[in-house]
Amino acid sequence: MVGAVIIAHSFIGKELIETAEYIVGKIEGIMAISIDFKMNAFEVRKVISEAMKQIDQGDGVLILTDLFGGSPANIAFSFLNKDKVEVITGVNLPMILTFWNKRKGRSLSELAKLVRLSGIRNIVVAKELMGEKGTFKKRIPNRDRQVSQK
């Protein structure tokens, strides 16, 4: 099964994984790396390299990064010359849930396309989904544990 490493500034990756696990339960084969700018590029590459070894079960690793053109993404790109590595930028929560939901039986490149697509499709301006009456045209799914209604 394909693994994933989120490489991002601050603790964006950690919080995304914690949230996804809050929603769907423990997710195996995913790890977050926070890029600390006190580290030099050599150290950062070493940390990423070790994380990828730990995560890779033989089917490859999907690297998710926060910003195209940001340092975490630029460092991640330097791993693209390896076999079975894909990098996607602009990570958001739907992408983590799709990684979890769709990876079974899928190749790295198939999964990368699905993860990208779910990231894109879930970026929605709510009012554009509403009819003239100011109500949603479709029922909004509940993809979450509910906030207590008491």
Next chain:
Amino acid sequence: MVGAVIIAHSFIGKELIETAEYIVGKIEGIMAISIDFKMNAFEVRKVISEAMKQIDQGDGVLILTDLFGGSPANIAFSFLNKDKVEVITGVNLPMILTFWNKRKGRSLSELAKLVRLSGIRNIVVAKELMGEKGTFKKRIPNRDRQVSQK
């Protein structure tokens, strides 16, 4: 000028703002709310309502949430009946930077469209941008403070 409130699970919002501020410096008129599931829906709505009052300078508030169908988004949708509120789901880092970069002189609905578009356009599978030689067809921008190269 339009303000923004990120409503998300865990500390996704806080980490996104911290990272954006690391890259571009202090951003005024943005706030993160972490949805704590020990709170009931009434308390959550009150916290959001107060944050929006604090952030709104008269030009409206863009609410950014983590997941279409998640509780933070569903609670945010309940504010859409107010004037000058837009909700976008699937928040990622490029969207925060675009909010900061494009809001001057723009209406709430114009800004919402630009923020959505930047979120979508910045979700990229890196290998799809590469030529046959395994190098990028275009130069990758540096949108970040650099990791030390020493």
